[in-house]
Amino acid sequence: MTNAKDRLLTGLEQDLKALPMIDCHTHLNPKHLSSRGLHDILLYHMAISELHSAGCPIGTRLSDDADEKEITNRIEEALPFLDKVMNTSIMWGIRIILSELYDWHEPITSKNWRKLHAIIGEHAAEASWPRKVMRNCNVIRASTEWFLRGDGSYDDLFDYSLEWAFFSRTQQNQNDIPLYELENTWQMEQASPALPVTLKNRPSVAMPVNNVEDVHAAVEHYCRLIPYGKVVSTAQHISTDIDYRKVSEDEMAETIRNRQDATTYDRDIYASYILRAFLEKLEKHGREIVYQFSLGAEPVGDGTGSRLAQKTIQQLGEIIASCPRLHFQCMLASRHGNQSLCTLARELPNLSLAGYWWHNFFPDIIRQIISERLDMLPINKQVGFFSDAYCVEWQYAKAKIVRRILAESLAEKICRGQYSYEQAVAISGYILKDTAEQLLGMKKKSH
DSSP, X not given: OHHHHHHHHHHHHHHHHTSOEEEOOOOOXXXXXXXXXXXXXXXXXXXXXXXXXXXXXXXXXOOTTOOHHHHHHHHHHHGGGGGGSTTSHHHHHHHHHHHHHHOOOSOOOTTTHHHHHHHHHHHHTOTTHHHHHHHHTTEEEEEEEGGGOTTSTTTTTEEEEEOOOOTTOOOTTOTTHHHHHHHHHHTOSSOOOOOOSSXXXXXXXXXXXXXXXXXXXXXXXXXXXXOBTTBSEEEEEEOTTSOXXXXXXXXHHHHHHTGGGOOHHHHHHHHHHHHHHHHHHHGGGTTTOEEEEEESEEEETTEEEEOOOHHHHHHHHHHHHTOTTSEEEEEEOOSTTHHHHHHHHHHOTTEEEESOOGGGXXXXXXXXXXXXXXXXXXXXXXXOOOOOOSXXXXXXXXXXXXXXXXXXXXXXXXXXXXXXXXXHHHXXXXXXXXXXXXXXXXXXXXO
16 A cells, blocks of 8 residues: 555656746846855755754844855854754755755765855856756746846746835834835835835935825825836735724824824824725736735744734735735735635635745645645635745755645545546646736746
């Protein structure tokens, strides 16, 4: 019996490997799609969290354009703690990358890391390397941030998502942050990079939001600058710390006047009002863009932790139901919230679920989520993969892990008699590619 199960799993893995996959959310930068050195692999932000937890002194992300001094210091600080995190699935991902893409099978040490760093750098200098890595994991298309597009030379591989302002994302000790996010964009003539997840220094603005009329003018300005037809989605975040409700103009006006002494109650009013105003405008473009949002990760220390209140799920359902012409797609970082989100997606035609975000990207959690979604949702309401990767090597590792866990989940359902083998492969092909094509329009096209 065991041999039969092993053969079934092996067959599924091989057939799933041959299926093309779409990656519906990344931060891949066409200026450096592949890892520039060991730091881009070993010090991926999810790995940094684990190393810091194990005792590594620094838990912040590397600078995107880190110089060799910063790279050397951070790698050497991390090396003594690698054996403490050898058990984690993120380290499994690192081993997959190094062994399968760079033919590196040794432990990383203070004596050999520079050699490995140089090998990775040599591949990064090869113009064909990023496309080769994507072919090897059979990712045929991906979505990345609009402002990273550059000259469009990788438009044959990418679609784009507008990741600009976050009207319902909190910042620690900044209760007027929804207003600031909005007025910051009001100064701009085109979409720009988003503010940091942990915003510590706020640049001054020339045109502050002083009243409700300013709110609507700024929202109108923001929506006018969205490059419809060139982006498939707008990437947002729904914070579970905010109490979402309908807010009157009088309530909003009063809280704006009290901005200097804003409390979390006022923050929730700002966020609720601006979010509703934004969605009302965006819904008019519901055929052109998807409201893609993350849920279930909130700031803690230098990173985030998984938190999601049941009240947020209820309020989210009310928000989505009120905008039937706009499609919403959720990227969830809360294991326990998956079943609740599935029930929403079953009842709301304009809500779909995508992949396994951040704190959900661990094999046992992925397996549970896959199984629940396959049991509860139509295949055209679930996108089976996104990597959230910053380099194609991490896209490769995550794609391999997801295919493996998907094969295991399908094997269980086949053994149960729920699917035939052929049905299992057909379902996989749909959720790995077709759903993203249909819901997000992620097909090869000119921009």
